[in-house]
């Protein structure tokens with residue numbers, strides 16, 4: 171199998187790390203990165219953008235072009251797996267020998283009636299592109315990491331809003347009691363109202379409806395749960411899981427099509443304990459790097475070692491002045507060390523910047 175033409179589909183964290191590393195692992199290969207966006211936007215800062223803050227962006231043609239990587243701006247609308255071509259919205263086709271599928275994820279609002287019409291998803295830059303800033307009473311749906319980051323950011327940046335955080339469980343329920351208690355204190359301090367046991371079954375122009383029939387009024391509904399991978403892989407006939415992620419083996423190669431590797435949110439890969447790795451920058455970055463190594467090994471006729479991944483920490487911003495770093499065990503369960511407050515905020519900011527550097531995005535923009 172030749173690897174002369176490698177196409178990286180998606181210039182998010184996973185795709186950029188893979189493309190940059192492929193320069194070294196497959197010298198002489200023709201590497202093309204395709205993305206619908208002209209600019210890289212830090213997805214992990216979108217809660218800041220939703221709260222009205224400016225966040226950094228990078229020009230992809232410039233960043234990749236400086237390294238000799240070809241960038242094509244365009245939307246992939248189909249994959250011809252037999253002909254080994256990516257089909258673009260403008261009718262063009264990108265042929266490949268090896269494809270790195272790194273299309274990330276987007277909001278999964280489709281199965282909740284009214285959500286697509288009335289809720290503002292905080293999942294991709296496009297979701298926020300033409301959105302009016304929230305006013306009055308803002309309902310943040312989902313009390314996981316993104317919901318808590320968004321609720322605290324909104325409450326701190328926009329004291330004119332009344333913020334209500336709605337979750338099926340208590341906020342960041344999987345963390346240790348100490349970490350959960352800190353998150354609760356910060357939410358209280360910022361005046362965020364919290365409602366647990368609140369499963370949203372419908373979104374209306376006036377707010378949301380819960381599973382128990384309660385109507386919760388709100389002027390804005392911000393959606394943070396249930397990210398889904400794009401439908402492209404399933405439509406093309408790649409083996410996928412229930413949320414559209416490409417099922418891979420332990421070398422991140424598609425189970426159905428060995429010339430396709432999948433990385434980041436768009437990949438369904440089992441961790442060491444057999445559970446699927448979660449959608450996170452923390453998994454996307456090492457997966458992107460590993461895929462480049464595996465492709466390089468096979469290009470030399472060698473069989474790569476399996477992808478081995480262990481979680482290290484979970485890290486949240488709680489507004490600009492507070493944050494939380496929680497060390498975790500290899501399986502992502504909470505370990506003892508928790509750092510909170512200003513130190514937590516400082517570490518979180520460093521991690522976000524580190525992620526951008528790791529993706530090859532220059533500092534100082």
Ligand SMILES: Cc1cc2nc3c(=O)[nH]c(=O)nc-3n(C[C@H](O)[C@H](O)[C@H](O)COP(=O)(O)OP(=O)(O)OC[C@H]3O[C@@H](n4cnc5c(N)ncnc54)[C@H](O)[C@@H]3O)c2cc1C
Nearest residue numbers: 180182183184205206213245246273274434435450451452
């Ligand atoms: C508000 C928020 C906060 C977050 N905070 C954290 C955090 O603190 N820590 C953490 O680990 N994770 C966090 N995440 C999750 C993290 O952003 C994702 O897991 C990560 O971005 C996944 O990287 P990726 O490269 O797989 O996909 P993405 O970063 O989503 O990149 C996918 C790329 O594919 C492109 N694309 C998609 N479809 C097409 C198409 N059809 N044609 C062409 N291009 C296409 C997109 O334009 C995009 O550039 C957060 C997410 C959000 C929304």
